[in-house]
Amino acid sequence: DIQMTQSPSTLSASVGDRVTITCRASQSISNWLAWYQQKPGKAPKLLIYKASSLENGVPSRFSGSGSGTDFTLTINSLQPDDFATYYCQQYTTYSLTFGQGTTVEIK
Amino acid sequence: EVQLVESGGGLVQPGGSLRLSCEASGFTFSSNAVSWVRQAPGKGLEWVSGFSGSIGSGGNPYYADSVKGRFTISRDNSMNTLFLQMNSLRAEDTAVYYCAKPISGGQTAFDVWGRGTMVTVSS
Numbered sequence: 001d002i003q004m005t006q007s008p009s010t011l012s013a014s015v016g017d018r019v020t021i022t023c024r025a026s027q028s029i030s031n032w033l034a035w036y037q038q039k040p041g042k043a044p045k046l047l048i049y050k051a052s053s054l055e056n057g058v059p060s061r062f063s064g065s066g067s068g069t070d071f072t073l074t075i076n077s078l079q080p081d082d083f084a085t086y087y088c089q090q091y092t093t094y095s096l097t098f099g100q101g102t103t104v105e106i107k
Numbered sequence: 108e109v110q111l112v113e114s115g116g117g118l119v120q121p122g123g124s125l126r127l128s129c130e131a132s133g134f135t136f137s138s139n140a141v142s143w144v145r146q147a148p149g150k151g152l153e154w155v156s157g158f159s160g161s162i163g164s165g166g167n168p169y170y171a172d173s174v175k176g177r178f179t180i181s182r183d184n185s186m187n188t189l190f191l192q193m194n195s196l197r198a199e200d201t202a203v204y205y206c207a208k209p210i211s212g213g214q215t216a217f218d219v220w221g222r223g224t225m226v227t228v229s230s
Contacts (some may be wrong), residue, residue: 002130026188028185032214034217036152036217038152041158043220043221043222043223044152044205044206044217044220045220046210046216046218049210049214049218050215050216055210055218062151075183085135087151087152089154089216091214091215091216094157094159094169095169095170095171095172096142096154097154097217098152098153098154098155099151100151101151101152
């Protein structure tokens with residue numbers, strides 16, 4: 001199985017900050033990568049697919065980049081609603097695999 | 108409205124069985140490879156099982172190694188429902204089980220999720 005490693009595990013930030021989360025795959029996944037946001041007690045929400053395509057309705061302050069094994073999720077001007085846990089997921093092959101998650105908390 | 112609704116969760120003893128259902132509405136269920144994803148309490152997301160390939164007349168089922176040989180995925184297109192038969196349950200299967208619909212174009216990133224159903228394996 002392809003292993004997905006996110007860093008950092010936890011990130012403390014303030015409203016208005018620019019935040020970057022990285023995700024590394026154990027082998028090349030081309031650009032078959034998605035990013036999700038999850039809040040406590042809720043189902044995940046798709047933010048980005050195909051590494052850099054913004055899902056409909058997701059604010060443009062979210063962006064994704066990368067290909068091969070290294071990927072980045074960037075949140076420009078962090079908003080109060082953005083404090084949550086973020087997961088990357090590869091879908092180049094079964095088994096589909098997720099990163100362990102990055103929690104963005106209020107500084 | 109596109110919607111997925113899971114049911115069938117509950118408390119079961121180790122070694123027991125449970126069958127989860129996921130009822131879909133608002134989209135062409137037979138053309139979409141809906142998957143099961145779970146989340147243990149306080150932990151991250153884990154893909155459990157799904158179909159790939161041509162969905163209308165079948166498609167191959169795939170499983171995470173952690174459930175292979177114990178869980179079976181199936182679907183009833185006439186009922187727009189996905190199932191997960193879970194046998195030989197273990198404490199580590201305790202989780203919220205979500206069903207999730209992939210985005211269009213054959214990409215298995217998930218744009219619609221159910222609210223989940225809780226499975227607790229405990230004596």
